[in-house]
Amino acid sequence: MDETVPQKGTVTQRAIERIKAMIAEGRLEPGQRLPTERDLAAQLGMSRSSMREAIRALTVLGVLEARHGSGIYVTQLEAGDLLETFGVVADLSRGPQLVELLEVRRVLESTATALAAARITADQLAEVEKHLAAMNATDDPEEILAHDLAFHRVIAGAAGNDTMAAILEGLSSRTFRARVWRGYEEEGAFARTRREHAAIHRALVARDPEAARAAAAAHVGEVEEWLRSQLGT
Amino acid sequence: MDETVPQKGTVTQRAIERIKAMIAEGRLEPGQRLPTERDLAAQLGMSRSSMREAIRALTVLGVLEARHGSGIYVTQLEAGDLLETFGVVADLSRGPQLVELLEVRRVLESTATALAAARITADQLAEVEKHLAAMNATDDPEEILAHDLAFHRVIAGAAGNDTMAAILEGLSSRTFRARVWRGYEEEGAFARTRREHAAIHRALVARDPEAARAAAAAHVGEVEEWLRSQLGT
DNA sequence: CAGCTGTAGTGGTCGGACCACATCGCTGAT
DNA sequence: ATCAGCGATGTGGTCCGACCACTACAGCTG
Incomplete structure (x- = not known):
C-alpha cells in the first residue's frame, strides 16, 4: 500500500496549503517560531528549495516573517499584517x-x-x-x-x-x-x-x-x- | 566607480519590486509573456533560485501566472485575479x-x-x-x-x-x-x-x-x- | 491535408555548497 | 564575582548545476 498522498498541484503549493492549515487549525500560534527550513522540508518530504518558495510566498502574504539568522515566525495575524x-x-x-x-x-x-x-x-x-x-x-x-x-x-x-x-x-x-x-x-x-x-x-x-x-x-x-x-x- | 546599486533588502525582494515596477510602468502588459526564469535572473543579475522565489510570490499574489512548459505570463490584473x-x-x-x-x-x-x-x-x-x-x-x-x-x-x-x-x-x-x-x-x-x-x-x-x-x-x-x-x- | 512524432524549450524539483547574520556560551580581564 | 569581548553554532539567504515534467511546434508520415 502506498502512503504517498495523491499529488495535487505543485509541491510548493502543497507546502503553502499545509502551513496555512497548521495555522488555521491552531497548531501554530501567532508569534510562534516554526521549525527550520531544512526540518520543515524534511517533514513534508520535499527539497529545501521548494519549501523556501512556499515560505517566501507566505512571507509576502504577511502570514510568516523570516528573521535572518534567527528563524521563521508566524506573524500576529492582525489586520495590518x-x-x-x-x-x-x-x-x-x-x-x-x-x-x-x-x-x-x-x-x-x-x-x-x-x-x-x-x-x-x-x-x-x-x-x-x-x-x-x-x-x-x-x-x-x-x-x-x-x-x-x-x-x-x-x-x-x-x-x-x-x-x-x-x-x-x-x-x-x-x-x-x-x-x-x-x-x-x-x-x-x-x-x-x-x-x-x-x-x-x-x-x-x-x-x-x-x-x-x-x-x-x-x-x-x-x-x-x-x-x-x-x-x- | 562601483556600478552596483545599493543593496536594499534581500535579492528576492528586489526582484519582486522590479517586476511590479515593470508592470506598473506599463512595460509589461496584462496577458503578456515574460522572459524565461533563466533570462530574467540573468537580466537582474541574480540566481535562478532567487528569481523563482520572486515569481512564486507574485504568482500567489495573483499578479503572475506560471504555465508549466510554456512560460510566465502577467495576469489580466482584474479584481478577481x-x-x-x-x-x-x-x-x-x-x-x-x-x-x-x-x-x-x-x-x-x-x-x-x-x-x-x-x-x-x-x-x-x-x-x-x-x-x-x-x-x-x-x-x-x-x-x-x-x-x-x-x-x-x-x-x-x-x-x-x-x-x-x-x-x-x-x-x-x-x-x-x-x-x-x-x-x-x-x-x-x-x-x-x-x-x-x-x-x-x-x-x-x-x-x-x-x-x-x-x-x-x-x-x-x-x-x-x-x-x-x-x-x- | 490530417495526424503523429520527435525535439527543443520551458517551468518544477532536487541536492549541495557557501555566505551573512543572530544568538549564546565561553573566556579572560577587571 | 562581574561583565565586556569573542568565537562557535545554527539559522535564513544566495548561488550553482543537474535532472524531471510538460508544452509547443516543426517536420515527417500516411
Whole structure:
C-alpha cells in the first residue's frame, strides 16, 4: 500500500496549503517560531528549495516573517499584517478599476468617518487637528499629501475597526494617491480639498455621524468624479 | 566607480519590486509573456533560485501566472485575479477580528445590494430567484450554504463593481462561512435566514435601493451579532 | 491535408555548497 | 564575582548545476 498522498498541484503549493492549515487549525500560534527550513522540508518530504518558495510566498502574504539568522515566525495575524498586500491591488490597478477601487474607498471611508464621529477621543481629535493645520500651512504638494494621508489614517483608527482601517490604508497607498494627485492638484483642487477636510473636522467636533458620513463621502466622491472624467478623454 | 546599486533588502525582494515596477510602468502588459526564469535572473543579475522565489510570490499574489512548459505570463490584473488572496485573511482571522471582518462585509454587502436593486437585469434576477428557491427546497446544510453563497454572489455581480464583488467573494470564502455556519445553524437560524433572503429579494424586485440596503445590512448584522455574543462566552 | 512524432524549450524539483547574520556560551580581564 | 569581548553554532539567504515534467511546434508520415 502506498502512503504517498495523491499529488495535487505543485509541491510548493502543497507546502503553502499545509502551513496555512497548521495555522488555521491552531497548531501554530501567532508569534510562534516554526521549525527550520531544512526540518520543515524534511517533514513534508520535499527539497529545501521548494519549501523556501512556499515560505517566501507566505512571507509576502504577511502570514510568516523570516528573521535572518534567527528563524521563521508566524506573524500576529492582525489586520495590518495580512492586509499589507492590499496595496499591491491599488498599485497595479488602472483605468476603470481605479474608479471601482475609489468607490469602495468612498463606502468604507464614509462609514469609518461616521464611526469616528461617535467614538473619537480628545487626543485623537487633537492629532487630526494637527495634521489639518499642517496641511493648511504649506504649499508643498508632498507635505500636503503626507498630512492628508495621516489625517484620514487617524480618523480611520478612531473608528475602532482595525480591519477597516487596514483596508483603507491599502486603498490610500502612497503610489496610488501620488498617481491621482499629480493631475488633480493642477486644477486648483487644493482649496476644495481644504474645505472638505474642514467639513469633516467640523462633523467630528460636533460628534455628528451623519454629517461626518456625508462629508467623507463627498470628499472621496470628488476625486472619484474627477478620475471618471479623466477616463472619458 | 562601483556600478552596483545599493543593496536594499534581500535579492528576492528586489526582484519582486522590479517586476511590479515593470508592470506598473506599463512595460509589461496584462496577458503578456515574460522572459524565461533563466533570462530574467540573468537580466537582474541574480540566481535562478532567487528569481523563482520572486515569481512564486507574485504568482500567489495573483499578479503572475506560471504555465508549466510554456512560460510566465502577467495576469489580466482584474479584481478577481488580485483579490483572490483576500480569502487568506478570512481564513486566518479569529475572534474579534472575524467580527471586524463581518462589519466590513455588512457595509459593502449592503451597498452592493442597494446598487443591485437599481441595476439588476431580468436575467440576473431570475438567477437570484433560482438560488433562493433551491435554498428553500432542501435541508442539507452544505447545499443551503452553496446556494446562499451563490445568491449573494449574483447580487454582488449585479451591482456593477467587480472590485467590490471580488472583495465580498473573499469575505464570504468557503472556510469562513463554514466555520461560522457550524454553530449558527443549530439555533434555528435557517428560518430566519430564509426570511431575510426573501426580504432582500423583495427589495430587488421592487427596485428599492434603500429597502435592499436595509435588508442586506440586517442580514449580515444578524450573523455579526450572533458571532459577537459567542465571543462573550 | 490530417495526424503523429520527435525535439527543443520551458517551468518544477532536487541536492549541495557557501555566505551573512543572530544568538549564546565561553573566556579572560577587571 | 562581574561583565565586556569573542568565537562557535545554527539559522535564513544566495548561488550553482543537474535532472524531471510538460508544452509547443516543426517536420515527417500516411
